[in-house]
Amino acid sequence: MAAGSQRGAERTPQGGTVEQAKEVCLRLLAVRARSRAELAQRLAAKGYTEHVTDLALGRLAQVGLIDDVAFAEQWVQSRHTFSGKGKQALAQELRRKGVAASDAAPALEAISSDDEITRATDLVRRKLRTIPRDLDADKTIRRLVGMLARRGYSSATAFNVVKAELAQVESVNDEFD
Known part of the structure; x- marks a missing residue:
């Protein structure tokens, strides 16, 4: 040998x-x-x-086959883009996977607040298509904010995005009435 x-x-x-x-x-x-x-x-x-x-x-x-910093970057990019996860959920997932906070931080910082708002807006628009039009406004807000919260978006981001999208839908509906 x-x-x-x-x-x-x-x-x-x-x-x-x-x-x-x-x-x-x-x-x-x-x-x-x-x-x-x-x-x-x-x-x-x-x-x-x-x-x-x-x-x-x-x-x-x-030899570069294990790199927690690169793993965190790939994980965050993939889960944010394809699963619509917010920073809070991504940070929690990385902790569960054993990635040190110092290794996860650069990947999480790569997601700007604008990126989060854009992704949250997309999720709300998709969900709005499946919510009955005659559903009470408060119930609609609770469902949408809850959906975003479960995906790891801050309550402030979730509420602001939902309010903006519902206002948008209302203005479109007013135009057609």
């Missing part, structure tokens, strides 16, 4: 080898990007020791 491969093939008392741990990580990363903490959790669940896990994750980080 070559000297470089012997280190990775070194067997630990319990669990597998560093090479096996890296293979598990590579399979997981082939499905989707993951944080270092997520990978460590999965390896621990499979019975890899902390020592083997640290060596495997260290090597993958060294």
Whole structure:
């Protein structure tokens, strides 16, 4: 065996080898990007020791396959764009994924308040299409603000966007009456 491969093939008392741990990580990363903490959790669940896990994750980080800052940027961009999540929900998701606040901060700061308002407005417009026209105005406001709050938008942003969109709908309806 070559000297470089012997280190990775070194067997630990319990669990597998560093090479096996890296293979598990590579399979997981082939499905989707993951944080270092997520990978460590999965390896621990499979019975890899902390020592083997640290060596495997260290090597993958060294070659650039694990990068929590890049993971946070990709996660925030994707979830904000495609799932309509607000900053609060995204910050919570990243915490659950084990991303340090310092690694998550640059990604979250990349979403401006204008970006949040634009995305929230789009969500409200889509939801308004499915809300019955004869529904009480207060109920409509509660439903729309609640929908945005569940997606992680601040109450101020949610309320302002809903009020603006309802005023827009009212002015359009007045034109056709």
